[in-house]
Amino acid sequence: MYENLLPALGHLVEPLNIFLMLCGLAGGIIVGALPGLTATMGVALMVPMTFSMNATSGLIMLGAIYIGAIYGGSNSACLICTPGTPSSVATTWDGWPLSKAGKADTALYASLLSSAFGGLVGALFLLLAARPLAMFALNFQGPESFWLCIFGLSTIAVMSTGNMLKGLLSGALGLLVSTIGIDPLEGTTRFTFGFYPLVQGIEVIPAMIGLFSFSQVLVLVASKRDYIAAFNPQKGVFTAVAKKLFTDCKRVLLLSSGIGTVVGMLPGAGGEIASIIAYNEAKRWDAKPERFGTGVVEGVAASESSNNAVIGGSLIPMLTLGIPGSAVAAIILGALLAKGIQPGFKIFTETADLAYTFMLSQVVGNLLLIPVGYFLAKIIARLLNVKLNYVAITIVVLSVIGSYAIRNSLLDVWVVLAFGLIGFFGGRIGLDTGALALGIILGPMIEENLGKSMDLSRAMGNLGTVFFSSKTVIVLMGLTALSCVTPLFLARRKAKTVCEADEQGNPLPSEQEVLPQTSGKADLLSGLCFLGTAALFYTANHDLEGAGRVFPIGLQAFLAVGALLLFALAWKKGFTYKDKEFLTSLPRVLGLLALTGAYLALINVVGFFVMSFAFMAVAATYLGDPSTTLAKRLGLGVAVGAGVCLAVWIVFTLLLLVPTPEGILF
Numbered sequence: 001m002y003e004n005l006l007p008a009l010g011h012l013v014e015p016l017n018i019f020l021m022l023c024g025l026a027g028g029i030i031v032g033a034l035p036g037l038t039a040t041m042g043v044a045l046m047v048p049m050t051f052s053m054n055a056t057s058g059l060i061m062l063g064a065i066y067i068g069a070i071y072g073g074s075n076s077a078c079l080i081c082t083p084g085t086p087s088s089v090a091t092t093w094d095g096w097p098l099s100k101a102g103k104a105d106t107a108l109y110a111s112l113l114s115s116a117f118g119g120l121v122g123a124l125f126l127l128l129a130a131r132p133l134a135m136f137a138l139n140f141q142g143p144e145s146f147w148l149c150i151f152g153l154s155t156i157a158v159m160s161t162g163n164m165l166k167g168l169l170s171g172a173l174g175l176l177v178s179t180i181g182i183d184p185l186e187g188t189t190r191f192t193f194g195f196y197p198l199v200q201g202i203e204v205i206p207a208m209i210g211l212f213s214f215s216q217v218l219v220l221v222a223s224k225r226d227y228i229a230a231f232n233p234q235k236g237v238f239t240a241v242a243k244k245l246f247t248d249c250k251r252v253l254l255l256s257s258g259i260g261t262v263v264g265m266l267p268g269a270g271g272e273i274a275s276i277i278a279y280n281e282a283k284r285w286d287a288k289p290e291r292f293g294t295g296v297v298e299g300v301a302a303s304e305s306s307n308n309a310v311i312g313g314s315l316i317p318m319l320t321l322g323i324p325g326s327a328v329a330a331i332i333l334g335a336l337l338a339k340g341i342q343p344g345f346k347i348f349t350e351t352a353d354l355a356y357t358f359m360l361s362q363v364v365g366n367l368l369l370i371p372v373g374y375f376l377a378k379i380i381a382r383l384l385n386v387k388l389n390y391v392a393i394t395i396v397v398l399s400v401i402g403s404y405a406i407r408n409s410l411l412d413v414w415v416v417l418a419f420g421l422i423g424f425f426g427g428r429i430g431l432d433t434g435a436l437a438l439g440i441i442l443g444p445m446i447e448e449n450l451g452k453s454m455d456l457s458r459a460m461g462n463l464g465t466v467f468f469s470s471k472t473v474i475v476l477m478g479l480t481a482l483s484c485v486t487p488l489f490l491a492r493r494k495a496k497t498v499c500e501a502d503e504q505g506n507p508l509p510s511e512q513e514v515l516p517q518t519s520g521k522a523d524l525l526s527g528l529c530f531l532g533t534a535a536l537f538y539t540a541n542h543d544l545e546g547a548g549r550v551f552p553i554g555l556q557a558f559l560a561v562g563a564l565l566l567f568a569l570a571w572k573k574g575f576t577y578k579d580k581e582f583l584t585s586l587p588r589v590l591g592l593l594a595l596t597g598a599y600l601a602l603i604n605v606v607g608f609f610v611m612s613f614a615f616m617a618v619a620a621t622y623l624g625d626p627s628t629t630l631a632k633r634l635g636l637g638v639a640v641g642a643g644v645c646l647a648v649w650i651v652f653t654l655l656l657l658v659p660t661p662e663g664i665l666f
Contacts, residue, residue, distance in 0.1 A: 032071065121309050167432040170435035396599075527566030616637060
């Protein structure tokens with residue numbers, strides 16, 4: 001290895017390769033920050049450009065885009081509570097509260113430095129320990145992958161401390177939603193409810209955009225604030241964040257980066273699972289785990305260091321075994337094959353210069369991410385200084401184009417609206433959107449790997465033999481059990497804190513801080529929602545056969561039993577709760593929903609750009625300051641709509657070649 005590093009470094013410092021790396025990082029950050037445009041899409045769009053380059057330069061650029069895009073998702077996650085990529089979902093849990101508290105620069109710098117650190121750890125593992133780690137990844141078959149996903153799902157128990165029942169039910173609801181479409185075990189359609197386009201299933205990214213982006217738009221509109229959050233950048237924040245990360249958060253960074261690297265090696269796992277597990281472990285072992293979710297640097301560090309460490313991990317089996325650990329790694333594998341290069345152990349002998357130059361570029365790329373990300377973060381942060389109504393309607397337009405670009409399907413656009421409503425109204429009654437998102441993300445992987453395990457059980461005798469014959473499975477089962485009982489220890493720790501504070505004469509925390517409460521009315525409404533969903537899916541069970549029936553039936557039974565428990569809690573608490581502030585802001589929210597519904601209904605008739613311009617002009621006028629004249633509000637709306645549509649046309653249509661819904665007009 002060492003004899004190949006010096007020639008690789010010589011290739012890497014060539015001016016063209018440095019330029020391509022910087023362009024790839026900047027482009028990847030921008031793509032990652034835009035809702036719906038994933039790292040997979042960004043790398044795939046650039047693959048044709050590499051055909052005119054030599055293999056080394058093309059790989060360097062694709063690897064840099066991968067690094068930038070995974071980090072870029074954290075920018076929108078922190079600033080507007082919208083994960084730019086699915087792996088940034090956990091970043092919203094602390095990044096967004098930091099921004100709301102006026103510390104957006106702290107959140108952005110924490111995500112930047114954590115991403116660079118995690119990516120660097122993953123790249124070093126790729127460079128120094130690729131071969132043994134690749135052999136370890138081969139041990140993960142159906143049972144191991146199934147329990148890894150269950151372990152990721154068990155984080156709901158920790159996330160939902162104080163309201164665990166609704167958290168678990170929300171996760172089960174997400175799992176049930178993920179079963180819509182084609183049954184992976186039997187190959188038949190299910191839960192389409194007579195609407196044929198649902199055969200496609202519920203795509204993860206549009207669902208995430210709806211839950212975290214569109215729902216947040218409705219929350220912001222309901223708040224009647226002028227700006228998303230107060231933002232006054234202070235000098236020395238970058239240095240202060242760096243000092244905190246590498247003094248107080250060393251353990252979190254190292255543990256999360258290790259988790260990300262290992263999970264990245266496992267085919268199909270990816271940054272979503274890595275960030276969720278890392279966040280859960282950081283919270284579990286923190287001295288004050290209740291801080292997580294309120295805006296702490298440790299939460300951002302755990303999520304971002306792990307999902308960026310996934311990059312190096314996912315490239316390990318791709319280079320050494322020809323088995324990609326992620327969708328992006330699969331695209332890079334395709335680019336290698338197009339150049340006539342066959343990944344595997346021979347790549348380290350026959351094309352050693354290429355292999356080591358690419359791996360070394362991952363190390364250098366993560367170092368260069370800091371200055372490039374720092375420069376772009378200062379620009380992106382200015383978003384908080386734009387009027388809220390203009391930001392809100394722009395997010396709606398970006399959500400439409402981002403969701404449509406996934407499969408060129410209008411169904412995904414309506415999925416954004418549907419899950420936006422679930423996120424907004426469900427949040428009012430205690431629905432855990434984070435747990436719901438986990439269920440949607442992990443559901444297909446859980447069911448697919450459960451099916452593989454059941455197939456193995458037919459050959460090995462029974463399912464117990466399949467699970468208990470692997471030491472890896474036993475370890476994962478133990479970690480899952482530990483994750484489930486953690487909330488009990490957290491509750492005891494809180495109770496002990498209360499007792500100690502009482503004995504020392506210190507002010508006691510409020511009952512709400514010790515044990516979060518929800519109203520009886522909220523419990524009743526959420527119970528009705530869970531029971532109604534279970535009943536709706538149960539009516540469609542007659543189409544199911546064989547093994548594909550087991551998973552949904554179990555989820556429906558769990559939702560029904562949980563709903564009955566919520567009814568009992570609601571009866572015990574009473575129904576006196578009434579949110580006057582919400583009722584006051586509801587007409588404003590319903591008005592925006594009506595405009596959005598009309599926009600989506602006509603977009604495929606009139607055309608994306610014309611309808612987007614009309615929507616932005618009318619919505620900006622509707623949401624504008626009522627103290628100004630109608631003419632002024634309309635004029636500003638027209639100007640903003642024209643400017644945004646022009647920018648979207650240049651960036652998405654001309655540069656990125658992203659398709660948009662077409663209609664009669666342009």
